[in-house]
Amino acid sequence: MPYKLSATLKSHTSDVRAVCSPTNELILSASRDSTAISWQRSQKDPRFTAEVVLRAGSRYINSVAYIPPAPDAPKGYAVTAGQESVINVFNLATPKDDPDFCLLGHLDNVCTLDVTPGGTIISGSWDKTAKVWKNFNLAYDLKGHQQSVWAVLGVDEDQFLTGSADKTIKLWQQHKLIQTFNGHTDAVRGLALLPDIGFASCANDSEIRVWTFGGDAIYTLSGHTSYVYSISVLPSGDIVSAGEDRTVRVWKDGECSQTIVHPAVSVWAVSTMPNGDIVSGCSDGIVRVFSETEASWASSEALKEYDAQVAAQALPSQQVGDVKKSDLPGLEALNTPGKKSGEVKMIKNGDLVEAHQWDNANHAWQKIGDVVDAVGSGRRQLYNGKEYDYVFDVDIQDGVPPLKLPYNVSENPYNAAQTFLQTNDLPLTYLDEVVKFIEKGTSGVSLGGGGEDYVDPFTGASRYRAAPAAPSGGASQYADPFTGGSRYVAPPPQGSEPSTQSYQDPFTGASRYSGPAPAAQSAPLMPKILPVSKVVTFKQANVAAMQGKLFQFDDALRHEISTSSLALYPNEIKSLEEAFEYLTLVTSTPPIDPHAPLSPAHVDAIISVFERWPSSQRFPVIDLSRLLVGFAPEVFSAPGVLERFSDALFNAAEWSSSWTAPLVKSRETNILLLLRTLGNAFHDDKQTDAAWLGRILETLAQAPYNALNKTQRVALATILFNVSCQGLRFPLDLTLRDQTVALINKILESETTDAEAVYRALVALGNVALSATTTKPLSAAQTTEIAQCLRSLPNTFPDSRVKNVCTEISGLI
Template sequence: MPYKLSATLKAHTSDVRALSTPTNELILSASRDSTAISWQRSSEDPQFKAELVLRAGSRYVNSVAYISPTPDAPKGYAVTGGQDCVINVFNLASPKDDPDFCLLGHLDNVCTLDVTPGGTIISGSWDKTARIWKNFSQVYELKGHQQSVWAVLGIDEEQYLTGSADKTIKLWQQHKLVQTFTGHQDAVRGLALLPDIGFASCSNDSEIRVWTFGGDVIYTLSGHTSFVYSLSVLPSGDIVSAGEDRSVRVWKDGDCSQTIVHPAISVWAVSTMPNGDIVSGCSDGVVRIFSESEERWATAEALEEYDAQVASQALPSQQVGDMKKSDLPGPEALNAPGKKSGEVKMIKNGEIVEAHQWDSANHTWQKIGDVVDAVGSGRKQLYQGKEYDYVFDVDIQDGVPPLKLPYNVSENPYNAAQKFLQSNDLPLTYIDEVVKFIEKNTAGVNIGTGGEEYVDPFTGASRYRAAPSAPAAAALQYVDPFTGASRYVASPDSRPTAPSQSYADPFTGASRYSGVPSASPPAPAAAKILPVPKLVTFKQANVTAMQGKLFQFDDALRHEISTSSLAMYPDEIKSLEESFAYLNLITTSPPSTPPKALTHTHVDAIISVLERWPPSQRFPVIDLSRLLIGFAPEAFSDPGVLDRFSESLFTAAEWSASWTEPIPKTRETNILLLLRTLANAFQEINQTDTTWLNRILETLAQAPYGVLSKTQRVAVATILFNVSCQGLRFPLGLQLRDQTLSLIAKILESETADAEAVYRALVALGNIAYTAKTSQSLSAVQTGEIAQCLRSLPTTFPDPRVKNVCTEIGELI
């Protein structure tokens, strides 16, 4: 039976970049909308529903994988990675907004993930490395590729494959390179295991290759007309592929047995289910399921609607082959059967050129779109002696002639955008915005989309005006979603570092998972991690929900006579609305237009509200503060603003009140948000005000550590860790360093239950010890106290991470 549409799953608001389909009842999808979704169905309801929306990052989420159930996670874990450079792990049995574990180490976009049956995680990144994680700790860093690692595959618990934009595939035994496979002519984008044969790979060269592990190419599958992004294997052993030519293709015995055309520009991901169904993820944000089983096919009306969507597409002439309209046959040519699946035939139906594809499974011609810009269409424009469908004027600044952006609808928009940016010496970090601009203003998807009116991809103006300032350093760490070409921002230390490979959760403080079955082989010795320069922040949030809660509280105050005087004033409402608008834009990945910068007046509005509102209603205001200081640090740059702000936060959280237990739940929540706000006050590229930081550490020292909750203790440890990261970049000064060491010692001496707080405090101590080797040496007393502490901690906390960091610190002192 042919594959036909079974279900259409809509919830994502941007491209679906990755899929995992471990069971017939579970689909995991990752998207550029900064979320991952767990779709589930049951025997009672055969339709997939979006059961969990995982806030998997603040930027694009580009990869997803699944860890099988364990005693701690009876539904398994979802693993995600993206432009935040972080691998987040979510327990599907106990969902919450923040990840259960957070694996740090990669320095750039985590674009691919895989998980072995034993729970080993393999990750690949634009930082040119792959990393192996066991028990949520990094054990190997695989270094050897010259460009981004776009594909990873776990063969077993100790053997791994990696594919790269350097056109090679590498086989690794633990951390040792065993073999390099060469043959692809462009970036390797996907890998799939073929039992009893070897493995398959796909590439931007539009080919799929099947290899033995000895390095021999058994055969090559040709048929895709553009980049091939993703591979999967059916239970039958047949290969399924997806790519930029809008299709999913099924390969049987070396031939394409069916081509499933999609109503989207790109089919980014494909995955197969145990029952043989195929799942695809596309640039239109839709997850689709296709089935060979007639009982699982969609209704006749849904199938007709899908065919109509496919038929309405505008198809670039280059994709189907160029010829003169006058030479094309009429509809009668469709009476003759095709020769093979996927064969494309163009016909002239009146003045419209139509493309039809032979569907050998159904023995029919399927219309796959109207061909745009076939030769003779008569609307080409000349630029530098060549014909283009569009030549846009792009203004970069007043008084400078506009730049020309030429584009043919037959081009891949990313290729056109990359050429435009490179030829005009513009940062490649703008590539996604330029692509959106091209797609918005051309007829690249639907017939009838006008290209005459267009807006600036950055400002929304009718003509593009570049942002006046250079991109932030963080933005330079991701560039080209096709080849992985990127600008690398190195850590301040000259030697390669692996930022904290084994942190659990910087957002909730959940302790690391230790429920791997005892039968699993012992994990190898962990790689060295010190120093760890990358800050840990608490920037994830549902901005819309936060805004709704805050204004709900304001309405409640306003409509009670006794509290109406506490409600926000008009200027405060305006400032907070502008703050939320800023956050909604800045947390979009990437924002369609640069948001208007916030100033001290927005901070003052928050301070004013905090001073009046009752403790039980302050938490959304403090939570807003947490995001504002993380995403808009410039609003706190004026003299005195940061001091007033932090003082109001401590007051709002009732920091100076009695610490007699039990602490009211309201106060506990406000204190937690206060601590997370302080952790977000640190910036990668700017030195924190040391006078302010001295006061903050003095105030934090006032709290009895044992009264703090687990999540609060982790937040305090995170603040100290971020102080130590600052010390790697800028001199802390002896007073500040000694204050930090005193608070670290307080944690290490007082903590008896939570390994995560101890681990973060230890890494902070390790960073300070590392810095002390070259400047501001530790005193003999401090060294002795540290040595004594290191001897006792591994006994109290048998967590391997604690032992490993203690060993590293011991070597440093």
């Protein structure tokens, strides 16, 4: 029986970049709408429903995988990753806003994930590396590719395959490279195991190759007419592939047995179920399930509607070949059967040019769209392992090779020009000239479709169409971010040397590295963890929800006689709306230049609301402050603004009030958002004002540590970590250093249950101790107090991550 549409899963609001279907009842999908969704069905209800929406950050989620059930996770774990370079692990039995584990170490977009049956995670990134994680700890760093690693595959618990934009595939035994496979002529995008044979790979060269692990290429499958992004294997051993030509193709005995055309620009991902069903994820934001079991097919009306959607698509001429309308046959050409599945025939139907594709399974021609002129100027080009519409040669000086300027037609030319100038250390006075060059080189190119069609500017992939917004109240909405569950983004650390032995994740709070040394060998040297120099931010944003909550509170105040005087004034409403508009632009994907900057007047409006509104209704205003501090730091640079704002912020969170437990929920939330706001005040490229920082540390020290809850403690430790990062770039004066060390010791001496807060504080202490080796050494009293903590902490927190960083700090003091 042919495969036909079985289910259509709609909830994502942008491209579905990855899918995973480990069981017949579970589908995981990841999207550029910054969410991953767990779709479930049961015997009682055979329809898939969005059971859990996982929001693991504010940027694209590009990969998803599944860890099988364990005693503490009876439904297994969902593993997600994307542009924020963090790998997040969620327990599907007890899903919550924050991930259960965060694995950090990659330096750029994590674009691919795989998990072995034993739970080993393999990740690949634009940073040109793959990483292997065991028990949520980094076990191996796989370095050897020259470009982005776009595909990973766990062969078993100790062998791994990686595919790269450098056109090669590599086989690794633990961390050692044992085989390189050459053959693809473009970037490798997908890998899949073939039982009793070896493995299959797909690439941007439009081909699928089948290999033995010995390095022999057995055969090549040709049929796709554009990039092949994803590949999977059916229980029968047949191969399924998906790509830029809008198709999922089923390959049996070396031939394409069926071509499933999708009503989308790209099919980004394909997966197979144990029962033989096929799952696809597309640029239209929809997850689809196809089945060859007739009882599982969608209704006849749904199937007709699907075929109509496919036929209504407009195809770029470059996707189906050059078109000369006068040479094309008419409708009568469809009376001649095709020679193979997937064969495309173009015909004239009046003034239209139609593309039809032969469907071997149904023995019929299927209209797949109307042929129109193409967007852009031909095939996309690779540059540094990523894909672009254009890669211009820019001549700067006679006799010097031209510089490369990559550009996507969806980009703001000024942003692209600025990046080009900064990358090549050229003066910004050339900005307008480079912009004119870009505009001239792309003249006549439009995105069409009312702005729907555009090129993905982030993930190194090809063009796609954004799906329409989901209706309000849909499953893609997520929980109120003002309850203390806002997620933080932890920038990855400076890399350390690869090793097969155990060492510590430079910053995750849940991610340690493990790998036992062979019994016959002596104890290995532990690779260095310190320094970890990139600050950690709390920038997850749901601006619309925040804005809605704030003005909802304002309406409630306004319509009560007793509180009407507390409602927002017209000038405050204007300032807050401008702030929300600014944040909407800078947090969009991709970010949009707001052009109109914010000013201290916007901060004054926030301070005024702090001073008037009741404690229980301040949290959206404090959360607005958190984003402004992170995304618009220049607003606080005028003299006195940051100081006035900080004082008002502490007052709004009632920091100086009694800490008698239990604290009311609204105050707990305000304190958490206060701490996260302060965490966002640190930036990698900007020195924090020393006088202001001293006041902040002094005020923070006033709170009894045991009165803080877990998330507050983590936020406090993160502030100290960020201070230590500043100290690595701009040495702290002795007073600031002493304040920082005192607060760190307070955490290390008081914390007895939360390893996350302890670990962050330890890394902060390690940074301070390391910088002290090149400035003024720590005092004897400080080193004595620190040494006592370092001796006791590994007993309280037996995780190897704590032990490893304690060992390294001991060597510094």
